[in-house]
Amino acid sequence: MIVTVTLNPAVDQTIKMNTGLQSGSVQRSTEAQFTSGGNGVNVSQFLQALGSETVATGLIGGFTGYFIENDLATYDVSTDFVWVEGVTRINTTILTPRNEYQLNQTGPTVDSDVIDELIEIISQHDPDTLNIGGSLLPGMDAADVDRIATAGDWDTAVEVPGEVLSELDADYAYCKPNREELEAATGHEIDSVTDCVDAAKTLQERGFECVIASMGSEGAVMVTPEETLYAPALDVEVVDTLGAGDSMLAAVLWAREQGWDAERALRAGVVASAQLVGVMGSSVRELDPEPRLDEVRIWALDG
Numbered sequence: 137m138i139v140t141v142t143l144n145p146a147v148d149q150t151i152k153m154n155t156g157l158q159s160g161s162v163q164r165s166t167e168a169q170f171t172s173g174g175n176g177v178n179v180s181q182f183l184q185a186l187g188s189e190t191v192a193t194g195l196i197g198g199f200t201g202y203f204i205e206n207d208l209a210t211y212d213v214s215t216d217f218v219w220v221e222g223v224t225r226i227n228t229t230i231l232t233p234r235n236e237y238q239l240n241q242t243g244p245t246v247d248s249d250v251i252d253e254l255i256e257i258i259s260q261h262d263p264d265t266l267n268i269g270g271s272l273l274p275g276m277d278a279a280d281v282d283r284i285a286t287a288g289d290w291d292t293a294v295e296v297p298g299e300v301l302s303e304l305d306a307d308y309a310y311c312k313p314n315r316e317e318l319e320a321a322t323g324h325e326i327d328s329v330t331d332c333v334d335a336a337k338t339l340q341e342r343g344f345e346c347v348i349a350s351m352g353s354e355g356a357v358m359v360t361p362e363e364t365l366y367a368p369a370l371d372v373e374v375v376d377t378l379g380a381g382d383s384m385l386a387a388v389l390w391a392r393e394q395g396w397d398a399e400r401a402l403r404a405g406v407v408a409s410a411q412l413v414g415v416m417g418s419s420v421r422e423l424d425p426e427p428r429l430d431e432v433r434i435w436a437l438d439g
C-alpha cells in the first residue's frame with residue numbers, strides 16, 4: 137500500500153482565458169475550476185485512478201482544507217490528514233492562448249512538532265511505500281523530510297523542490313525531479329538527454345536508488361542500479377502540464393507495486409503523463425496506461 141504525504145497541499149485553481157494577460161483592465165475567464173492538489177495529493181488521486189490502494193495524508197487547515205478532504209472523497213481517495221492552524225493555500229494556473237502561468241502561494245507557517253503527529257498517522261497505515269511530495273511549509277526543512285522517510289520500515293519516494301532535494305541525507309528508493317528541480321539539486325545545466333542522465337546519476341550517487349527525471353515534451357530518463365533508460369514523450373495535444381510529473385511518478389510506483397520491470401514502469405509513467413497533459417487541471421477518475429504501453433519508445437543508454 138502506498139501512503140502519500142503532502143506537507144503543503146493546495147487547492148488548484150485553473151483559469152482559462154481567450155486573450156493574453158494585460159494590466160490595467162478587468163479580464164474575464166472563459167472557464168475555471170477548483171481541484172485538490174499538491175504533489176502527494178495528486179499522486180494518491182492517480183494511484184486510486186490506476187486501481188491501487190492508497191491513503192493521502194499531510195497537513196491541511198481552514199476552508200481550503202475542508203475542500204481538499206471533500207474533493208478527494210468524491211474520487212474515493214482515503215484521507216487521514218493532520219489539521220494545522222492557518223489556511224491551506226490556493227495555487228493558480230492561468231491558461232492563455234499562448235502561455236501557461238503558475239502562481240503558487242507559500243502556505244501557512246507551522247511548528248515542526250506536527251511531524252511527530254504525521255509520523256504517528258503514517259505508521260498506523262503501515263505502508264510498503266511512502267511518497268513525500270511537494271514544497272515544505274515555512275518552519276520546516278529537509279531534515280523533517282529525512283525524519284519522515286526514515287521513521288518506519290517503508291521505501292520512500294520523494295518529489296520535492298530542487299533545493300530541498302539537494303539537502304536530503306537519508307537513503308531513498310525513488311526520486312522524481314523535473315528538469316528545473318534536477319538542475320537546482322545538482323548544479324548541472326540540462327540541455328540534452330545526456331545532461332539529464334549525468335545529473336540523474338549524480339543524484340543516484342547521493343542515495344536515491346531509482347531516479348526518474350521528467351523533461352516535459354522531451355520525455356523522461358530513468359536511472360536504476362541496473363540500467364539507464366530514456367523514453368521520449370508521446371506526441372499529444374497539451375491542454376496544461378499541471379500534475380503531469382505526479383502522474384508519471386504514480387504510474388511508476390503502481391507498476392513497480394505490480395512487479396513490472398523498470399522499462400515497463402517507465403512506459404506506464406510516460407503514458408500516464410500523456411493522458412494528464414490532455415486534461416485541464418490535475419484530476420482524472422481513470423488512468424489505464426496498459427493499452428498504450430507499446431507506443432512508448434525506449435532507449436537503453438548503458439548497462
Ligand SMILES: O=P(O)(O)OC[C@@]1(O)O[C@H](CO)[C@@H](O)[C@@H]1O
Nearest residue numbers: 146173174175227240270271379
Ligand atoms: O508549490 P509546490 O508544492 O512545489 O507545488 C504544488 C503544485 O503546483 O504542484 C502540483 C502539480 O504537480 C499542484 O497540484 C500544486 O499546486
